[in-house]
Amino acid sequence: MKTAIPTTPTPDDAALWHAGALYLADQRILPERAEFLRYERPGEVAEAIRDMVVRGAPAIGVTAAYGVVLAGRAAYASAGADWKTAIETDLERLAASRPTAVNLFWAIRRMRDRIGQLDASDPTQALLEEALAIHQEDRAANRRLGDLGAELIERPTDIITHCNAGAIATGGYGTALGVVRSAYAAGKLGRVYADETRPWMQGARLTAWELMHDGIPVTLQADGAAASLMVGGSVGWVIVGSDRIAANGDVANKIGTYGLAILAKYHGIKVMVAAPTSTVDMDVASGAEIPIEERDPQELLSCGGRRLAPAGCVARNPVFDVTPAALVDAIVTERGVVLDPTREKMLELMSGGAHASG
Numbered sequence: 001m002k003t004a005i006p007t008t009p010t011p012d013d014a015a016l017w018h019a020g021a022l023y024l025a026d027q028r029i030l031p032e033r034a035e036f037l038r039y040e041r042p043g044e045v046a047e048a049i050r051d052m053v054v055r056g057a058p059a060i061g062v063t064a065a066y067g068v069v070l071a072g073r074a075a076y077a078s079a080g081a082d083w084k085t086a087i088e089t090d091l092e093r094l095a096a097s098r099p100t101a102v103n104l105f106w107a108i109r110r111m112r113d114r115i116g117q118l119d120a121s122d123p124t125q126a127l128l129e130e131a132l133a134i135h136q137e138d139r140a141a142n143r144r145l146g147d148l149g150a151e152l153i154e155r156p157t158d159i160i161t162h163c164n165a166g167a168i169a170t171g172g173y174g175t176a177l178g179v180v181r182s183a184y185a186a187g188k189l190g191r192v193y194a195d196e197t198r199p200w201m202q203g204a205r206l207t208a209w210e211l212m213h214d215g216i217p218v219t220l221q222a223d224g225a226a227a228s229l230m231v232g233g234s235v236g237w238v239i240v241g242s243d244r245i246a247a248n249g250d251v252a253n254k255i256g257t258y259g260l261a262i263l264a265k266y267h268g269i270k271v272m273v274a275a276p277t278s279t280v281d282m283d284v285a286s287g288a289e290i291p292i293e294e295r296d297p298q299e300l301l302s303c304g305g306r307r308l309a310p311a312g313c314v315a316r317n318p319v320f321d322v323t324p325a326a327l328v329d330a331i332v333t334e335r336g337v338v339l340d341p342t343r344e345k346m347l348e349l350m351s352g353g354a355h356a357s358g
């Protein structure tokens with residue numbers, strides 16, 4: 001963990017705890033400006049998640065965990081020994097910030113478990129230790145799954161990624177971009193083609209920034225350009241992250257991932273989903289049960305603060321879609337790899353079964 005806040009955030013700095021406050025790299029303005037915002041109030045952390053200051057499923061989970069630390073501190077300051085009752089409103093506000101990324105609920109549940117073990121005294125230090133552990137474990141999980149994913153790539157190839165599943169979307173190193181980093185270090189990666197990812201442009205703003213920061217070759221392309229690239233034959237894998245993986249291996253990820261997976265199937269290109277097990281939700285049987293966030297249509301009607309569509313134009317803005325397990329060749333987690341995912345294989349993975357199951 002960093003002991004001081006750098007002047008400008010690097011890709012590894014989505015969320016940092018320093019001197020009693022949470023610092024979030026403002027992902028809405030990167031890479032044009034690199035700034036931290038400072039948080040001391042849990043309600044403001046919930047707003048930061050909702051407003052995309054921090055985004056990416058694991059980074060949202062890590063941030064929520066720090067938000068619970070702030071909530072515990074505030075509850076003890078206002079209610080003393082009754083802090084466990086007083087904290088509830090803030091826990092609910094954090095849980096209501098975004099609906100799809102299950103890492104949010106996973107982190108809050110884990111913090112709740114810790115709360116359950118505590119007595120009536122000031123919980124701040126114990127909660128902080130738990131949040132720091134969640135952060136550290138996510139970073140370690142990404143390193144591990146990055147290496148496991150890279151092992152699946154048999155020969156040097158170009159890859160396509162969608163959205164940003166990088167260090168800035170996680171506790172560090174990245175999931176899809178963790179695989180990219182490990183594959184690049186192993187000499188197995190030619191070039192990353194990053195879909196720009198309308199409407200928030202996570203690919204253009206964040207993936208391109210991260211990979212250029214690390215000196216990994218990256219080419220930006222419009223979301224609609226993937227099919228024409230696949231025809232050329234240089235792309236061996238589509239590698240993406242996930243916001244929630246259902247018990248049958250269906251994968252929710254950034255809107256457009258489903259279409260990309262269909263294109264990959266048609267062109268004989270493999271699809272890898274890289275995510276820590278905190279993204280797996282065994283409580284939802286299939287992707288049909290995953291709540292899909294719909295955001296304000298204004299995000300689509302304008303770009304960079306400039307109105308694009310005619311006044312009165314109707315728009316829909318679902319920000320995630322579900323890729324059926326049948327289109328996924330590998331789910332890569334820190335616990336192991338699931339090839340051609342099925343309900344049985346996911347259950348084996350999550351109940352501590354085989355390291356790699358095909």
Ligand code: MRU
Pocket residue numbers: 055056057058101162163164165166169170174175176200202240241242243253254255319
């Ligand atoms: O809306 P976002 O930017 O939070 O969506 C992020 C994604 O879809 C990522 O691919 C996913 O969270 C995995 S991040 C490691």
